[in-house]
Amino acid sequence: MGDPVEPPEGTPDGGSGNEDEYRSVVFDESFVRAARIQEFSARERLGGNHPRAVRRRGLFGTLSRQALALLLLVVLAFAAAVYFGVAAPQPQSGRPSGSQLTVSLVALAPSSDVTPVADPNAPFAALPASYRDGIVGLGTPGGSATVHFTRADVLRALDTVQRYLSISSLAPNTLVHGETADARRLVTPGQQSQYDQSTATPSDDQHHAATGWLVRFDPAKVALATDTVKAVGAMTIDEADAGVLEIDTDHTFVYALRPADAPGGPVTLHTVRRALRFEFDRADLAAGRLRLVDSVVQAGPTPCNSRLAAYLQPMLGGTASAAVTDPGDHSRAAWAVCGVLKP
Structure with a gap:
C-alpha cells in the first residue's frame, strides 16, 4: 500500500x-x-x-x-x-487679590472768606485738645483676637494700617513732594496696578483718584508751614468672613499750609477727613500687605468746582468764598459732591 x-x-x-x-x-x-x-x-x-x-x-x-x-x-x-x-475661567481660591478700590471725594466749601491763622508760629492753637500730633492722634487700639483670627494676626494688621496711614497722611514726602513708592510697598500685589494707574494718570472715575490712596497737595502751589500734622480718630476691627479680617479707620487730619512761592506768607489750616476700609486675607497678613477697598475723603476749605483726583485743592488765607457747583457744567463728573465746611 x-x-x-x-x-x-x-x-x-x-x-x-x-x-x-x-x-x-x-x-x-x-x-x-x-x-x-x-x-x-x-x-x-x-x-x-x-x-x-x-x-x-x-x-x-x-x-x-x-x-x-x-x-x-x-x-x-x-x-x-x-x-x-x-x-472656561477657572474659579479662584479664596478672595480675589485684586479687589478694586472705590473712591468718593467731597469738597468742603467755606461759608465765608478764608482767613489765615492768627499766629503762624502756633497754627493749631485753636484746635480742640482731642487733636494729637501725628501717629499718636491715630488712636491705634491694642487689639484682641476675633473669632477666626488670633490676637497676633490682629496686631499685625493694625501695625500695617498704622504704617500706611502714617505714610499716606502724615509724611511730608507724600504730602508735598510727590512720593508714592513708600505707600505702594504696603499695597497687596493685586491692587498695585490700580495704584500705579491712579498715581501716574489720576482720574475722577471713582477708582483711579490718587487722593483716594494718599493725601497730597500740588507742590507748585502749596507748601507745609510745619511738618507737624494734627489727627484725631479711631479704628475698628471686624471680620468680613472667616478668611478676611477687616479694619475700618475714620480720622480727621489738620494741615498747616502756606503758598509755595511765599515762605513767609500767611498760614491756613486745611482739614481732611479720611474714612477708609482695609481688608486682609491670611496671605496679606503674612506679607505685611493690605487691601484698601473703600476710601471716602472730605477736604476743605476747597472750592466746589475743584477737581480733586490728582491733588487736593486747598483754599489759602485771603481767598474769597468758593464758587458754587454748577449742575450745567458737564465737564465735571456727576458724582462730584460738595458740602459746606463748618466755620
Whole structure:
C-alpha cells in the first residue's frame, strides 16, 4: 500500500509529495483573521451587491455604520469637554487679590472768606485738645483676637494700617513732594496696578483718584508751614468672613499750609477727613500687605468746582468764598459732591 500522504496518481514530477515543503506558504488561522482584506464568500458574491471582490478589515472596516456614528459622537463629546474645560475661567481660591478700590471725594466749601491763622508760629492753637500730633492722634487700639483670627494676626494688621496711614497722611514726602513708592510697598500685589494707574494718570472715575490712596497737595502751589500734622480718630476691627479680617479707620487730619512761592506768607489750616476700609486675607497678613477697598475723603476749605483726583485743592488765607457747583457744567463728573465746611 502506498504512503497515505501521497496522491493516488503519485507525486508530481520533481516533488517530494510531502506537506512540509508547503508549510512556509500556508497561513495559519490567526494570520488569516488578522488580514486587512478578506474575500467575500461565494454566497455574498452571488448576491451581486458587492462591486469589489474583497472587503477591507480592521477597526473601521468591521464596524457597522451605527457603531461608527456612536464612536464619532463620543469623540466629539470628549473633545468639546476638553475644550470648554480649558477655555472656561477657572474659579479662584479664596478672595480675589485684586479687589478694586472705590473712591468718593467731597469738597468742603467755606461759608465765608478764608482767613489765615492768627499766629503762624502756633497754627493749631485753636484746635480742640482731642487733636494729637501725628501717629499718636491715630488712636491705634491694642487689639484682641476675633473669632477666626488670633490676637497676633490682629496686631499685625493694625501695625500695617498704622504704617500706611502714617505714610499716606502724615509724611511730608507724600504730602508735598510727590512720593508714592513708600505707600505702594504696603499695597497687596493685586491692587498695585490700580495704584500705579491712579498715581501716574489720576482720574475722577471713582477708582483711579490718587487722593483716594494718599493725601497730597500740588507742590507748585502749596507748601507745609510745619511738618507737624494734627489727627484725631479711631479704628475698628471686624471680620468680613472667616478668611478676611477687616479694619475700618475714620480720622480727621489738620494741615498747616502756606503758598509755595511765599515762605513767609500767611498760614491756613486745611482739614481732611479720611474714612477708609482695609481688608486682609491670611496671605496679606503674612506679607505685611493690605487691601484698601473703600476710601471716602472730605477736604476743605476747597472750592466746589475743584477737581480733586490728582491733588487736593486747598483754599489759602485771603481767598474769597468758593464758587458754587454748577449742575450745567458737564465737564465735571456727576458724582462730584460738595458740602459746606463748618466755620
